[in-house]
Amino acid sequence: xxxxxxxxxxxxxxxxxxxxxxxxxxxxxxxxxxxxxxxxxxxxxxxxxxxxxxxxxxxxxxxxxxxxxxxxxxxxxxxxxxxxxxxxxxxxxxxxxxxxxxxxxxxxxxxxxxxxxxxxxxxxxxxxxxxxxxxxxxxxxxxxxxxxxxxxxxxxxxxxxxxxxxxxxxxxxxxxxxxxxxxxxxxxxxxxxxxxxxxxxxxxxxxxxxxxxxxxxxxxxxxxxxxxxxxxxxxxxxxxxxxxxxxxxxxxxxxxxxxxxxxxxxxxxxxxxxxxxxxxxxxxxxxxxxxxxxxxxxxxxxxxxxxxxxxxxxxxxxxxxxxxxxxxxxxxxxxxxxxxxxxxxxxxxxxxxxxxxxxxxxxxxxxxxxxxxxxxxxxxxxxxxxxxxxxxxxxxxxxxxxxxxxxxxxxxxxx
Amino acid sequence: xxxxxxxxxxxxxxxxxxxxxxxxxxxxxxxxxxxxxxxxxxxxxxxxxxxxxxxxxxxxxxxxxxxxxxxxxxxxxxxxxxxxxxxxxxxxxxxxxxxxxxxxxxxxxxxxxxxxxxxxxxxxxxxxxxxxxxxxxxxxxxxxxxxxxxxxxxxxxxxxxxxxxxxxxxxxxxxxxxxxxxxxxxxxxxxxxxxxxxxxxxxxxxxxxxxxxxxxxxxxxxxxxxxxxxxxxxxxxxxxxxxxxxxxxxxxxxxxxxxxxxxxxxxxxxxx
Numbered sequence: 001x002x003x004x005x006x007x008x009x010x011x012x013x014x015x016x017x018x019x020x021x022x023x024x025x026x027x028x029x030x031x032x033x034x035x036x037x038x039x040x041x042x043x044x045x046x047x048x049x050x051x052x053x054x055x056x057x058x059x060x061x062x063x064x065x066x067x068x069x070x071x072x073x074x075x076x077x078x079x080x081x082x083x084x085x086x087x088x089x090x091x092x093x094x095x096x097x098x099x100x101x102x103x104x105x106x107x108x109x110x111x112x113x114x115x116x117x118x119x120x121x122x123x124x125x126x127x128x129x130x131x132x133x134x135x136x137x138x139x140x141x142x143x144x145x146x147x148x149x150x151x152x153x154x155x156x157x158x159x160x161x162x163x164x165x166x167x168x169x170x171x172x173x174x175x176x177x178x179x180x181x182x183x184x185x186x187x188x189x190x191x192x193x194x195x196x197x198x199x200x201x202x203x204x205x206x207x208x209x210x211x212x213x214x215x216x217x218x219x220x221x222x223x224x225x226x227x228x229x230x231x232x233x234x235x236x237x238x239x240x241x242x243x244x245x246x247x248x249x250x251x252x253x254x255x256x257x258x259x260x261x262x263x264x265x266x267x268x269x270x271x272x273x274x275x276x277x278x279x280x281x282x283x284x285x286x287x288x289x290x291x292x293x294x295x296x297x298x299x300x301x302x303x304x305x306x307x308x309x310x311x312x313x314x315x316x317x318x319x320x321x322x323x324x325x326x327x328x329x330x331x332x333x334x335x336x337x338x339x340x341x342x343x344x345x346x347x348x349x350x351x352x353x354x355x356x357x358x359x360x361x362x363x364x365x366x367x368x369x370x371x372x373x374x375x376x377x378x379x380x381x382x383x384x385x386x387x388x389x390x391x392x393x394x395x396x397x398x399x400x401x402x403x404x405x406x407x408x409x410x411x412x413x414x415x
Numbered sequence: 416x417x418x419x420x421x422x423x424x425x426x427x428x429x430x431x432x433x434x435x436x437x438x439x440x441x442x443x444x445x446x447x448x449x450x451x452x453x454x455x456x457x458x459x460x461x462x463x464x465x466x467x468x469x470x471x472x473x474x475x476x477x478x479x480x481x482x483x484x485x486x487x488x489x490x491x492x493x494x495x496x497x498x499x500x501x502x503x504x505x506x507x508x509x510x511x512x513x514x515x516x517x518x519x520x521x522x523x524x525x526x527x528x529x530x531x532x533x534x535x536x537x538x539x540x541x542x543x544x545x546x547x548x549x550x551x552x553x554x555x556x557x558x559x560x561x562x563x564x565x566x567x568x569x570x571x572x573x574x575x576x577x578x579x580x581x582x583x584x585x586x587x588x589x590x591x592x593x594x595x596x597x598x599x600x601x602x603x604x605x606x607x608x609x610x611x612x613x614x615x616x617x618x619x620x621x622x623x624x625x626x627x628x629x630x631x632x633x634x635x636x637x638x639x640x641x642x643x644x645x646x647x648x649x650x651x652x653x654x655x656x657x658x659x660x661x662x663x664x665x666x667x668x669x670x671x672x673x674x675x676x677x678x679x680x681x682x683x684x685x686x687x
Contacts, residue, residue: 293521
C-alpha cells in the first residue's frame with residue numbers, strides 16, 4: 001500500500017512538473033502573441049485640457065498614480081510627441097468622436113480633431129487616415145487585420161520603427177531554407193560515415209561532434225567571418241572578380257555565408273539524430289538486404305536511408321529550431337538592420353546569395369533596444385518575436401506532419 | 416573459373432557419404448572458419464544435392480548457422496572472421512579472388528529464423544531483389560512478384576494488400592514473404608535457418624508443405640533444431656557436432672541406422 005501511495009505522489013509530482021512546463025510554454029506564446037498583436041490594434045484617441053489652457057490630443061501609452069504619458073502629435077520628428085502629464089494638472093479629459101489619426105510615410109503619426117488638416121491631406125507621404133474613436137468593434141477588427149497584413153507584407157519605413165517587416169521575414173525564411181539544404185546532405189553523410197565505421201578513432205570523432213553542439217553560437221559567427229567571408233569569399237573575389245576589387249563581391253557578409261555558418265552550427269544536431277535513427281534499424285534488415293545480393297551502397301540508399309527518414313526529419317526539425325533562433329552569429333556574417341536589396345527578388349537568378357539580408361531576430365533586438373522610441377519599439381519587438389515564433393512553428397509543423405506520415409508506414413519498426 | 420564436373424576431388428573426412436546419382440548444387444571442400452582465434456568450422460566437406468531438401472541438424476553452437484553464412488559469404492560482414500577451404504557453386508569457387516560477392520549472394524539465398532521484412536510495402540519487399548537485378552519495367556516486376564508470392568502460397572492472402580506495409584502481416588505471412596523475396600531472384604540454392612521456430616504448430620505444418628513445393632524447383636538447405644521436422648521434410652540429413660560434419664546421408668537411413676555413435680546419441684536425445 002505504501003508503495004502505491006508513493007507511486008501516486010511521484011506521478012502527481014511528475015505530472016505537475018509537466019503541466020508547469022506546458023503552462024510556461026503556452027504562457028510565453030500567449031504573452032508574445034498578445035503583446036505583439038496589441039500594437040496593431042487601433043487605439044483610442046483622447047483629448048486632455050490642462051489647467052494652463054493647453055489642449056493635448058493623442059493616445060495614452062502609460063499611466064501611474066500621479067501622472068500619465070501621452071503620445072501626441074509628432075509635428076517634426078518621430079518620438080517628438082510624448083508628454084508626461086500630472087493628473088493634478090488635468091482640467092478635463094474626453095474622447096472626441098471625430099478625432100483623426102494620420103499615419104505618415106516617414107513613420108510619424110499626427111493627430112487632429114474634425115476635418116483632416118489641409119496641409120496634411122495633400123501630403124503625398126500619408127499612408128493611412130483613421131478615425132478610431134468613431135469605429136465599432138467590427139470596424140476596429142477590420143483595421144487590426146489590415147495592420148497585421150501590412151505588417152507582414154510591406155517593407156519598413158526608413159526609421160525601421162514603423163511599417164512592415166517583409167524583408168526580415170523573407171530573409172529569415174530564405175536563410176533557414178538555404179541552411180536546411182546545406183546542412184542535410186552534410187549531416188546525413190557524416191552520420192552514415194559514423195554509423196558504418198567502428199573503432200577507437202570514431203569515439204574521438206563522436207566526442208568532437210558532441211562538443212561542437214555545445215560551442216556558443218557567436219563563436220560560429222567568428223568562424224564564419226574568418227573562414228567563409230574572408231577566406232572563401234575573399235578567395236572567390238581574388239580569382240573571379242579581380243577587376244571589382246577593392247569592392248567585395250562575395251568577400252563581404254551575405255546570405256550564403258550566413259547559411260553556411262548556421263549549417264555548421266546545426267550540423268551536430270542533425271548528425272546525432274540521423275545516427276540514432278540508423279542505429280535503431282534492426283541489424284537483420286541490413287543482413288537481409290545483403291543476402292539478396294545488394295551491395296553495401298545499394299543497402300544504404302535503398303533500405304537504410306529510407307527507413308531512417310523519420311529520424312532525418314527529426315534532425316531537420318531540430319536544426320530549423322536552432323537556426324531560426326540564432327541571431328548572434330549572423331551579425332558577423334551579413335545580417336543588417338536595413339538591407340538595400342532583398343536576397344530574393346524578381347531579377348534573374350532570383351536568389352542572390354551574396355547579398356546582405358535582414359532577419360526577424362535582429363528586428364526584435366533592434367526594436368527593443370536600439371530604437372529611439374521605446375514606447376513604440378517594444379510592442380514592435382513583441383510583434384517581430386511573435387512572427388519569428390510563427391515562422392518556426394510553421395516550418396516545424398510541416399516537417400512534423402511529413403514525419404508522422406512516414407512514421408505510420410514504419411510504425412511496427414519502432415515498437 | 417574452375418570447372419569441376421570431372422575434377423572434383425574425392426570426398427574425404429567423417430561425413431563423406433555418397434549421395435547416389437545426385438548432382439551437387441553446392442559443395443564445400445575442407446571448409447574451415449574462424450571468428451578471431453576461435454575455430455568454428457573444421458574441415459567441412461558437404462555436398463548439397465540439387466532440388467532436394469537437405470536438413471542440417473546438431474546441438475546448439477555446433478556451427479550450423481555459421482556454415483550457412485559461409486556459403487553466401489555473409490560472414491564477410493563480421494569483423495575478424497576468416498575462411499579456409501572452398502565453397503563450390505556450379506563449378507566456381509565462391510571464395511576465389513575474382514568472385515563477385517553480391518552476385519554469389521543472389522545465387523545462394525538465405526531466410527533467417529526471425530522474419531525480417533523491410534519497412535516497405537508487400538510488393539516492394541518482393542521487388543527489392545528484382546530491382547537490384549535491374550528489372551525496371553512495371554509489368555515485368557508485377558508478374559515476377561506475383562509468381563514469387565504464388566510460389567510461397569501467399570498470393571491469395573495478400574493479392575489486395577500489395578501496397579500495405581509488410582510489417583502489418585502476421586508472423587507466418589512475414590516468414591513466407593521473406594521466402595518469396597528470396598525466391599523472386601531465382602537463387603540456385605535456398606538456405607533456411609530455423610525458419611519455422613517462430614511459427615505455431617499449424618503454421619509449421621503448412622510451412623513444411625511449402626518446403627516440399629519449393630523443393631521441386633530449388634535446392635533447399637534447412638537448418639533445424641527440431642529432429643522430427645528434419646525427419647519429416649528432408650531427403651538428406653547432415654549431422655554436425657563441434658564444428659565438424661559428423662555424418663551425412665539419406666534421411667531415413669541416418670535416422671533409423673546411424674553409422675556414428677555421436678549421431679545415434681544425438682537423435683535418440685542423449686544430449687543436444
